[in-house]
Amino acid sequence: MHLLVLTFISSCATGTYNQDRFMSLPHVSKMALLAAVLPTVSDHDTQMCRYNETMKKPWVYKRKNIKGWWCGWYEGGKRKAKALPSKALAEHFRHIKYTQLNSDVFTSVVDSDWRQMLNEYDHAKRVEGLRDASIYEALLTLQHFQRLIGPSSSRQITQQSLDTFVLERSKEVKKDTLNKDIRNISAFLNWAVKNRYVASGLEVKKVKVPQKPVTALFPQQVRDLIKLVPEYPTLRLRVLLAVTTGLRRGDIEAIRIGDVHFDRNTITTHNRKAKKAMAERPVPEQITTELSNYVATLPDGQELLFSDRFSPKRWTKIRRKVGLPDLKFHDLRKTFASLLAQRGVSTAVTQRLLEHSSPQLTNDVYTNVDPVLRQAINLLPVAEWL
Numbered sequence: 419m420h421l422l423v424l425t426f427i428s429s430c431a432t433g434t435y436n437q438d439r440f441m442s443l444p445h446v447s448k449m450a451l452l453a454a455v456l457p458t459v460s461d462h463d464t465q466m467c468r469y470n471e472t473m474k475k476p477w478v479y480k481r482k483n484i485k486g487w488w489c490g491w492y493e494g495g496k497r498k499a500k501a502l503p504s505k506a507l508a509e510h511f512r513h514i515k516y517t518q519l520n521s522d523v524f525t526s527v528v529d530s531d532w533r534q535m536l537n538e539y540d541h542a543k544r545v546e547g548l549r550d551a552s553i554y555e556a557l558l559t560l561q562h563f564q565r566l567i568g569p570s571s572s573r574q575i576t577q578q579s580l581d582t583f584v585l586e587r588s589k590e591v592k593k594d595t596l597n598k599d600i601r602n603i604s605a606f607l608n609w610a611v612k613n614r615y616v617a618s619g620l621e622v623k624k625v626k627v628p629q630k631p632v633t634a635l636f637p638q639q640v641r642d643l644i645k646l647v648p649e650y651p652t653l654r655l656r657v658l659l660a661v662t663t664g665l666r667r668g669d670i671e672a673i674r675i676g677d678v679h680f681d682r683n684t685i686t687t688h689n690r691k692a693k694k695a696m697a698e699r700p701v702p703e704q705i706t707t708e709l710s711n712y713v714a715t716l717p718d719g720q721e722l723l724f725s726d727r728f729s730p731k732r733w734t735k736i737r738r739k740v741g742l743p744d745l746k747f748h749d750l751r752k753t754f755a756s757l758l759a760q761r762g763v764s765t766a767v768t769q770r771l772l773e774h775s776s777p778q779l780t781n782d783v784y785t786n787v788d789p790v791l792r793q794a795i796n797l798l799p800v801a802e803w804l
Contacts, residue, residue, distance in 0.1 A: 514528050528615055632783070673685065
C-alpha cells in the first residue's frame with residue numbers, strides 16, 4: 419500500500435498518473451489514496467484527480483448572439499442550463515451548483531449573499547405556483563428579519579439570530595401574526611437547508627396562543643338572519659349559499675350562472691385561496707330552487723350570478739337587527755362546519771367540503787363542538803341512576 423501511495427503521488431505531481439489503473443481500484447482504496455496524497459500534492463493536481471473520480475463540474479459559457487451568460491451542468495443524466503445577466507452572477511451560480519451537485523462530498527454550507535438568496539427564494543416559490551399574495555407575505559417576513567437582524571449572508575442565519583428575531587418581533591405584533599412570521603421563516607429555512615445555504619438543525623417554534631372560541635350560529639339564529647334579509651334578495655342568496663356550502667365570500671362572488679347545474683343540484687366552485695376546484699359541489703334541492711327562481715329574473719347575457727357588489731353597510735344593518743353586531747360573513751362558513759358536526763358528519767367529510775389541508779384546522783378553527791358535547795352528555799342515563 420505504501421508503494422502504491424508513493425507511485426500515485428509521483429504520477430500526480432508529474433501529471434502522468436494512470437487514470438485507468440486508478441479507476442479500477444476498489445472505492446475504499448481510492449478514498450484512502452486521496453486522503454493520503456491531500457497533504458502532499460498541489461491543490462490543482464488534487465482537484466484534477468477528484469474531478470476525474472467523483473466530481474460533477476458545472477461550467478460557464480456564452481451563447482452566440484444572445485445576451486447574458488449561461489451556467490450548464492449535467493444532473494440525472496440530462497444536460498441543464500440557467501441564464502444569468504452577467505458573468506459574475508454566472509460564476510457565483512456555478513459555485514453554488516457545484517456544491518449542490520457534489521453534496522455527497524461536501525458537508526459544509528455555501529455562503530451566499532442575502533439579496534441573492536431572497537431572489538432565488540422568490541423564483542423558487544413562483545415556480546411552485548404560489549399565489550402572489552402568499553409570496554408577498556413570505557418576502558415581507560424576510561424583510562422584517564433583515565430589518566431586525568441585518569444579515570448580509572447566509573452564514574449569519576444562526577439559531578441565536580432566529581431566537582433574537584422571535585423575541586424582537588414579539589414586541590411589535592400579536593401572537594397570531596408572530597406565528598405567521600414563524601411559519602414563513604420555517605418554510606424559508608427548509609428551502610435554505612435543502613439548497614445548503616444554512617446548516618440543518620435550525621428550528622423556530624411557534625408561540626402558544628390561547629384558543630379562541632369558534633363563532634357559529636345556532637339553527638334558530640340562522641332562521642332569524644334569513645328572515646331579516648328578504649329586502650335584499652342578493653344578500654339573502656349569498657347568506658343561503660354560505661350556510662349551505664361553506665364557501666368563502668370571494669368564492670361566492672365568483673360563481674357564474676353556467677356553474678350552477680340545476681338538473682343535478684350541484685355547483686362548480688373554485689377556491690381562489692387554495693387554488694382548488696370542485697366540479698360537483700352538492701347543494702340542497704331547496705337552494706337549487708332558490709337559485710333557479712333568482713336566475714329567471716336576470717337579464718339575458720349576464721354571466722356572473724351576482725351583478726352587484728357585496729354591501730358591508732347592508733350586512734352591518736342586518737346583523738345589528740338580528741342582535742349579532744360582531745358577526746362576520748366568514749362566520750357563516752364556520753356555522754356550516756359546526757352544524758355538520760352537530761349532525762354527526764365526520765371531520766373528513768367536512769374537511770373535504772371546506773377544502774382544508776388538515777383536519778386539525780377544520781376542528782380547531784371552524785367547528786364549534788359545544789352543542790356536540792352537550793348532546794354527548796345528554797346521552798348519559800342519569801335519570802335511571804337517580
